[in-house]
Amino acid sequence: MAAMSISLSDQMRGFIKSRVESGDYHNESEYIRDLVRKDREQGSEDKALLNLLRQSEQSGVSNHTIPELMKGVKERLNKDERL
DSSP states (O other): OOOOOOOOOHHHHHHHHHHHHHTSSSSHHEEEEEHHHHHHHHHHHHHHEEEEEHHHTTOOOOOSSSSHHHHHHHHHHHTTOOO
């Protein structure tokens, strides 16, 4: 595994140290690796959401009213037993 050196403020360093001391992480490196993994996952989720938004925008304007749309959403949620 390659090593990397980073500079942190005393406040950041203290925060990381407190997370390790709390038992959430075994050491500072594990904490940093977890942050990078979470950031990568969030980036993937953000890209997927942006893609869905673009698809929605490209699908055009709906002829349905808001009450009609809400009724359809409620029906789907009831069908899926989520409401």
